[in-house]
Amino acid sequence: MRTGICLLTRKWSVAVFLLFILFPAISDAQISDDGVSSVILENEQQIEDVSAPDHRSDDDFLRRYGSGKVDDVELLKRSLQSRIQRRLVLYANASASAGGGPHAPFWFTSNRQGMSPTKNWGVLLDIGLDGGMRLPDNFVFNYGMEVAVAANYQSDFYFHQMYIEAGYKWFDLSLGMKERWGELKNPRLSSGSLTWSGNSRPIPQIRLEIPEFTRMRILGGWFSVKAHIAYGWYLDSRWRADTEMSYYSGINEDYFYVDKLLYHSKDFFLKFGDTERFPLEVTIGLEMHAQFGGTKHFGPNDRIEELPHGLKAYAGILFPFNVVGEQGKENGNTLGSWHLAFGLSLNGWKYRAYYEHFFEDHSSMLGIEYKADLNGQKSFICYGIRRNMLDGLFGLEVNAPEGLPFSNIVFEVLNTRGQSGPVCRTPWWQGIIPEGVDGIDDYYHHEFYHSYSYYGYSNGSPLLVSPIYNEDGDLKPKSNRVLSFHLGVDGSISPSFEYRVLATHTTHWGRYYIPFREKEYVTSALIECNYRFKRSGWKLGFSLAADFDSGSLVGNNKGAMLTVSKIWKML
DSSP: OOSSOOOSOSHHHHHHHHHHHHTGGGSOEEEOTTOOOSOOOTTOOOOOOOOOOOOOOHHHHHHHHOOSOHHHHHHHHHHHHHTOEEEEEEEEEEEEEEEESSSOOHHHHTTSTTOSOOSSEEEEEEEEEEEEEEETTTEEEEEEEEEEEEESSSOSEEEEEEEEEEEETTEEEEEEEOOOOOTTSOTTTSOOOSSOOSOSOOOOEEEEEEEEEEEESGGGGOEEEEEEEEEEEOOOHHHHHHHHHHHHTTTOTTOEEEESOEEEEEEEEEEEOOTTTOSEEEEEEEEEEEEEOOEEEETTTTEEEEOOOSHHHHHHHHSOOOOTTOOOGGGOEEEEEEEEEEEEEETTEEEEEEEEEEESSHHHHTOEEEEEOTTSOEEEEEOOGGGTTTOEEEEEEEEOOTTSSOOEEEEEEEEOOOTTOSOOOOGGGTTTOOOBOSOOOOTTOOTTTOOSEETTEESSOTTSOOGGGOTTOOOSOSOOOEEEEEEEEEEEEETTEEEEEEEEEEEEEEOSSSEEEEEEEEEEEEEEEEEEOTTTOOEEEEEEEEEESOTTTTOOOEEEEEEEEEEEEOO
16 A cells, blocks of 8 residues: 555644544533443453542541541541542463364454454463452543463464553543444444454553543533544554565565554544434544554565654644655555444334545545656546545444343445555656556555554454464455344343354455455354353353365364353452
8 A cells, every 4th residue: 555645735634633622522412322431351340330439529528527636637538549440450361272273264354452362273261350440530540451471373473451540520531452343333333443342462551531522611511522532552563564474485585574563543433413302413433543663574685674763753743644756655555444334212122334445545545546648747637535435444332222132233235445546656666658547545554564464463453364374474365345134132041141253254356466266255153152150250251163165265173162250349
């Protein structure tokens, strides 16, 4: 993919950024009632939130009770202590999987935060802590850590999560590695968001965010906002270097690879509506993620080139918009998604239709194409969203009221075949083809970084098969032109017995640059059952999964997985 996203001016980007940062701060806001939980544990057991504290200020307490005596000071300390709500849980999960085929089944590997089996058998034990404090006057402090040991996994040891968070009212500041899922999707049933899905490991980052939809009281309180901005670091440099050198040795002595990558992401969402007053809600949003910086290594002599990683690079990736012809390396690999969702609540049922439009550059982000004439002069043509509107994830989610044998149903269609067309004039075509337009967006591939992945797991949708499946070790995606149909259902037959079913059929055409001679197919299914022992709190799970008619991309795999998990409430 080309280096970044080109637009005509920076002025609009600066205005959007100021709106992004400042607008929520000037509003009197409250957290929406339908905000999602900030912690999603693998064993899916809900942890009760602490009750809201008394928000009287310390000054009020002193005026009412304080007289300067030692006893009054002690009374004040005890009162403040009683207003601090604490939470600490310890959780553990053990799993073992076995089966036949070259890999573990697709749904044993995908959308599990990168800590999942890739081979046909494996054992994992992970232990974690999740805690926090709610302080007076709307201050919140959270922390967590999770480690794991494994056999026959990608790694023998995982330092999976370690983070601290400090929050005030609706803002949070987070530092470290924390599991995060795709925006506006059901993490248990969706095939995965296109820009960030929860398919790969958590990336360490510094993140400022409004983590949940927060209702603004202005304009009648009819809309809510959700947003974040983050910078981080890829930690897979050694793995990336070993994999790339192993693949290219004996193939091409002029190869290169990039390690020590930097990470950036941002998003902004608006939700219009209030289900307490009207049953329809509309959500629109934009999210963007990027790889940038790093060290570029050339060939066996290891000649290196430092890619931009200073303040200019950080600013360049925040606003990756340049005048045509002035695109620089500081813009890295920027990609993202437009989101549109409609939610309807009727008689205890909730329905949500959503569309996520993925883009790699200006051509699919705004429908702007830069066309060169026979003299090599560039001009832009705005085709609009119609140029690439059918590329994206189309979904429908139904949430049922209690008392039915199913709780949620998700149906999705993913199409990535367009990619702004099969023609692209790139620099190495100069002088050969004098006329061309900007197409072949080549999803999840980049000319410097080779793939939009982390430890070989795609950061976006796993349906564009992750490089971890490439038997030859190539980090480039083998196929990014797909048409997929996906169904997910979950529910409970009794208060103790839960189930989940996933079924996916995907047709692959390869890449525009390297198309398949014949179409390939991947058909994958998962059946998962969990039984919760109420008295002891233990949960026992059993899963069956298989890949059918899956050719060389994934292979024909089948397997079973047994899981045991438990949460201990410490505070």
